[in-house]
Amino acid sequence: MKMTVVEDSGDFAHLALEGRLDSTTVGALEVKFFALFGPQRHVAIIDLGGVSFIASMGIRILVTAAKTLAARKGRLVLFGPPALVRESLEAAGIDQAIPIADDEAEARRLAFES
Amino acid sequence: MRDDDESSKKRPRTTRTTRLEIQGGLVPPSAGGELASYLLVISGDGVGRRFEVTPSGADIGRSAEAGIAVRESAVSSRHCRVALVEGRVEVEDLDSTNGTWVDGRQISGTVVLEAGSVLQVGRTVMRLELRSQADVLQAMRLNADLEKAAAYVRALLPNPREEGTPRIEWVFEPCEALGGDAFGYFDLEDGRTVLYLIDVCGHGVGSALHSVAVVNALRQRTLPGVDFGDPAAVLAALNRTFEMEAHGDQYFTIWYGVIDRERRGIIHAAGGHPAAVLVRGGEARDLGVRSPAIGLFPTSRFRAEETPLEPGDRLFVFSDGVFEVVTRDGVDWSRDDLRLIMQARPEDGIPEPHRIRDAVDEISGADHRDDDFSLLVATF
Numbered sequence: 001m002k003m004t005v006v007e008d009s010g011d012f013a014h015l016a017l018e019g020r021l022d023s024t025t026v027g028a029l030e031v032k033f034f035a036l037f038g039p040q041r042h043v044a045i046i047d048l049g050g051v052s053f054i055a056s057m058g059i060r061i062l063v064t065a066a067k068t069l070a071a072r073k074g075r076l077v078l079f080g081p082p083a084l085v086r087e088s089l090e091a092a093g094i095d096q097a098i099p100i101a102d103d104e105a106e107a108r109r110l111a112f113e114s
Numbered sequence: 115m116r117d118d119d120e121s122s123k124k125r126p127r128t129t130r131t132t133r134l135e136i137q138g139g140l141v142p143p144s145a146g147g148e149l150a151s152y153l154l155v156i157s158g159d160g161v162g163r164r165f166e167v168t169p170s171g172a173d174i175g176r177s178a179e180a181g182i183a184v185r186e187s188a189v190s191s192r193h194c195r196v197a198l199v200e201g202r203v204e205v206e207d208l209d210s211t212n213g214t215w216v217d218g219r220q221i222s223g224t225v226v227l228e229a230g231s232v233l234q235v236g237r238t239v240m241r242l243e244l245r246s247q248a249d250v251l252q253a254m255r256l257n258a259d260l261e262k263a264a265a266y267v268r269a270l271l272p273n274p275r276e277e278g279t280p281r282i283e284w285v286f287e288p289c290e291a292l293g294g295d296a297f298g299y300f301d302l303e304d305g306r307t308v309l310y311l312i313d314v315c316g317h318g319v320g321s322a323l324h325s326v327a328v329v330n331a332l333r334q335r336t337l338p339g340v341d342f343g344d345p346a347a348v349l350a351a352l353n354r355t356f357e358m359e360a361h362g363d364q365y366f367t368i369w370y371g372v373i374d375r376e377r378r379g380i381i382h383a384a385g386g387h388p389a390a391v392l393v394r395g396g397e398a399r400d401l402g403v404r405s406p407a408i409g410l411f412p413t414s415r416f417r418a419e420e421t422p423l424e425p426g427d428r429l430f431v432f433s434d435g436v437f438e439v440v441t442r443d444g445v446d447w448s449r450d451d452l453r454l455i456m457q458a459r460p461e462d463g464i465p466e467p468h469r470i471r472d473a474v475d476e477i478s479g480a481d482h483r484d485d486d487f488s489l490l491v492a493t494f
Contacts, residue, residue: 023317056313056314056315060315064363067359091404092410093404097406097410
């Protein structure tokens with residue numbers, strides 16, 4: 001798994017995840033991932049276009065990040081997951097609480113819409 | 115999760131763009147002490163056993179006299195031999211019937227095993243490790259504790275039901291000594307049968323502890339005021355009881371069904387879990403109602419559906435580890451592929467769960483599991 005900070009303006013972050021999000025890769029990056037959700041952060045979008053597989057541990061860090069932002073009245077939006085990854089996210093039911101956009105433009109709109 | 119308070123929608127004040135790459139990786143083994151070579155069984159017969167490879171060497175085989183005994187019919191009585199030769203570990207195939215495999219390739223004669231190499235005989239897989247003896251002693255103590263814990267988890271699983279209707283058989287193969295999957299079935303006072311399977315996120319000790327807590331709540335029916343014949347009510351109660359923030363950030367998925375023989379039907383619900391598959395005369399249909407996994411969101415709602423059953427139906431309930439595998443060609447497999455295997459006719463003399471497991475293993479060609487493999491088959 002690779003994590004890229006595409007944009008960081010304090011309040012807002014645009015991240016991109018790539019590769020497999022399974023227990024091994026998530027375990028290796030979890031601390032660095034959550035460090036990006038410090039107190040200043042309110043809104044984030046995460047590009048999942050490069051994710052080939054997501055396991056339960058990958059889902060867990062996305063849900064925890066979304067809850068962290070929601071507690072600050074902020075929002076996390078995911079975007080661009082390949083079909084199999086979208087299927088896994090929807091099977092776990094996280095689309096009912098975390099918006100999943102098709103592309104970056106839609107993700108930004110959902111992240112900031114009132 | 116979403117919030118509609120206008121004041122809370124903060125746009126970025128500046129657009130400072132940076133690009134920072136962080137590469138994931140494995141934790142290196144601990145250093146210190148004189149290193150020795152060990153074969154660790156990571157899959158198959160005797161997972162967790164560790165053997166030091168010495169200059170005097172040892173045979174690997176089915177024979178009780180083999181230094182490393184592997185109790186499998188596919189393994190020859192003297193299958194292959196490992197020895198430390200001039201500081202390197204060598205493995206030699208002893209004309210075994212089914213061959214000796216190193217890193218996925220069948221060997222002939224003698225080859226050198228590198229640290230991290232994987233040696234396979236039959237279905238049993240061992241990995242070569244270079245570790246200090248102190249390190250290994252500590253690992254063995256931990257392993258003994260893990261084995262006790264794994265035995266406890268297994269003790270919670272019910273025996274297969276060979277009599278009556280439905281007949282229930284299963285396969286349970288955690289990817290580590292301790293996994294996050296568990297399942298069970300029990301009869302309600304009115305004669306209906308409850309059948310469930312859970313999959314806690316991740317695997318290992320933390321996940322296993324959580325799965326034990328959930329299974330005990332279901333086995334002992336300790337969810338207050340809940341009708342265990344109402345799948346949606348059970349899932350809602352579990353969601354209230356096992357909120358992830360109060361349980362070490364653990365959540366789980368569940369498939370829960372209540373079989374009513376008199377009405378010839380099953381009421382079922384799922385929380386973030388793959389749909390079960392019902393096969394009738396070669397036709398397959400999914401039994402799944404999409405709801406969030408348990409513990410993720412306090413506001414989650416759950417609903418159940420009823421599906422008619424007929425004599426001869428086969429119901430497959432399973433965890434995602436059964437189909438989230440990569441084929442020998444490197445292609446991600448899917449649940450639809452698994453359904454095709456389930457649709458196929460059962461084979462005489464082979465329990466259905468074993469037929470499915472063997473077919474999946476054949477497709478993946480994997481020498482070890484990345485996730486727990488749990489599969490229940492109920493035949494009506």
